[in-house]
Amino acid sequence: MTTQSSTPTVQITGVRKSFGAVRAVDDVSFDVYPGEIFGMLGPNGAGKTTTIRLMLDIFRPDAGKVAVFGGPMEEEKKNRIGYMPEERGMYRDQKLESTLVYFARLKGMDEDEARDRLAGWLQRLDLYDHRQKRVQDLSKGMQQKAQIISTLVHEPDLIIIDEPFSGLDPVNTRLVKEIIEEQRQAGRTIIMSTHQMYQVEALCNRIVLIDKGRSVLYGAVDEIKRRFAGNAVLIEGEGDFTSVDGVLDAYQRNGAWHLPLAAGISPQEVLRSLASREDVHIERFEVAEASLDDIFVMVVQGETPDG
Numbered sequence: 001m002t003t004q005s006s007t008p009t010v011q012i013t014g015v016r017k018s019f020g021a022v023r024a025v026d027d028v029s030f031d032v033y034p035g036e037i038f039g040m041l042g043p044n045g046a047g048k049t050t051t052i053r054l055m056l057d058i059f060r061p062d063a064g065k066v067a068v069f070g071g072p073m074e075e076e077k078k079n080r081i082g083y084m085p086e087e088r089g090m091y092r093d094q095k096l097e098s099t100l101v102y103f104a105r106l107k108g109m110d111e112d113e114a115r116d117r118l119a120g121w122l123q124r125l126d127l128y129d130h131r132q133k134r135v136q137d138l139s140k141g142m143q144q145k146a147q148i149i150s151t152l153v154h155e156p157d158l159i160i161i162d163e164p165f166s167g168l169d170p171v172n173t174r175l176v177k178e179i180i181e182e183q184r185q186a187g188r189t190i191i192m193s194t195h196q197m198y199q200v201e202a203l204c205n206r207i208v209l210i211d212k213g214r215s216v217l218y219g220a221v222d223e224i225k226r227r228f229a230g231n232a233v234l235i236e237g238e239g240d241f242t243s244v245d246g247v248l249d250a251y252q253r254n255g256a257w258h259l260p261l262a263a264g265i266s267p268q269e270v271l272r273s274l275a276s277r278e279d280v281h282i283e284r285f286e287v288a289e290a291s292l293d294d295i296f297v298m299v300v301q302g303e304t305p306d307g
Contacts, residue, residue, distance in 0.1 A: 007070055008033050009158050009189035010055060015064030017050055024050040026213035027064070032191055034157075037184050039204035039221075040193040041292075043300055047213040048193050049086070052160060056083060068158065079108040082156035084147050086163050086193075092136035096127065099135060100150055107154035114153065121149045125175070140167035148176060152183070159183055162193045177203060197292040207292075209299055217299050221292070228295050232260045233267045234288040239280030245273050249297050256284070260294035 008031040017025040025047045032038045042048045053059045054066055057073035069077050091099050097118065104114035122128040125145040130138060138146065144167045151161060164180070165173050180203060183190055194200060200207060201221065209217035217224065235241055235257040242250045246265035251258055261270065267287045274280055290298070 006034055008067075009069060010191070011065070011067040012051065012055065013065040013067075015051070015054055015061040015066060017054060017059060017061050023213055025054065025061075028208075028210060028213070028215045029064075030208040030215060030218055032189055034189050035184060035187045036205040037180060037190045037192060037203050039200040039207035040191055040210065041197075041200065041207055041296065042210035046210045048210055049162070050213075051210065052083075052085075052162070052191075052193070055160070056081070079154065080157045082107075082151040082154065082159045082161075084151040084161045084164065086166075090135045090143065090146060090150070093134055095132050096135055096138065096146055097122070097131035100146065100153065103150045104153050107156075109154055117153055118149065121153060125149060125172075141169060141172060144168055145172065145176075148179070152179070156188070158189045158191075160191045160193075163195070164192060165194065165196055165199060173199075197296060201292050209296065211300050217295070224295060225289060225292075228290040228298065230267065230287055231263075231298065232258060232288040232290040232294050233270055234258055234284070234286050235274075235282060236284035237280060237282040239277070241274075241280065244270060246270055248301055249294070258288065258291070258294070260290055260298055263298070 010032040012031070013029050015025055015028050016023065028047065028051055030038075040048050040051070050059065054061050055068065057066075066073070069080065097115075100118050101111060101114045104118065105111060109117070119128070122131055125148070127142060127145060127149070130142060135143060135146065148161075148164065151159065161180075164176055168176060177199070180190060180192070192200070192204065204221055206220050207217070207224070208215050236255065237257075241257040241259065244250065244259065246262050246269055247259045248262055249260050259270065261267070271285055274282060274285075
C-alpha cells in the first residue's frame, strides 16, 4: 500500500502550461508515492498527456513546480523512468528482439544484460517464438505486450503507462494487471492513465481527475466513492430508463439499469418520478454505490455532492 510518510516520487504543484492562446494545463497539483498505483484520469483533451510531458521534462511549465525523485529532472534520472505513451513508438520494420535490445541500451543497459533479461520477459508474455519477426508483422496485442516489455525491462523506479490494456484480450489483460501489481509490490511508483474505469477501480490506490486542464478530483479511491455514496440508483424492470429527470446517464450492466444522479437529486425523487409514469414497470429499485464511471460523468458535467 501507499507509504504516505515517504518522500513522493513525483510532486506536481500548481503547474500551468499554455500553447499560444490555449491553456492546456491550469493549476494541476498532486503527489505520487513509492509503492502505489496512481490513476491519472480525464476526458480526451483534458491535459493528461501535457501533464505527463511536464513531468518528464519534455515541456517546461509556465508556472508551478515539478519534482521527480525529490528534485528537478536530470539526465541520470531518466534511466530510472519507464514511459509507455499512448502513441506507440516502436520501429515497425525492425525485428522485435533487436528493437527491444536497442531501447534497453538507450536506458543504460549493456547488450548482454539486455538480452538475458529480455528472454524472460519474452517467454512470460508469449513473444519468445516471435522475437525474430518484424514489429509490423505482430498483432496489435503482441505489439502492446512488446511496448510493456520495453517500458519495464530496465527495472525503472517510476513507471508511467498510458492505456496499458489497449488491444489486449482478457487473458493478457489479466497477465498485465498481475505484472503491474508485482511492480507495485516491489516498491516502484506506477502512474496509469486509462479510460477503462473498472481497471482503475481494481488497481489504483489513489487518483487525480483532470478536466479542462485542472485537477478537479484527487484522493483515495475508496474515500472518493464514499463521498459520492447515494448518488446513483440501480433499477430492474421494463421500460425506457434513459430519459429520467435528475439523471445524468443511464446504462445497463448485468441486466440492471445504473443511473448516476445530478447533484441535489435524491433517490426518492427519482423513484417518485418513475412511479408516476405508465410506460415503466419497476421490479427492483435500490440506492447504489457510484462507480468511478459514474463519478467521472458527474464531475466532468459539474455535478458534485454537497460538502
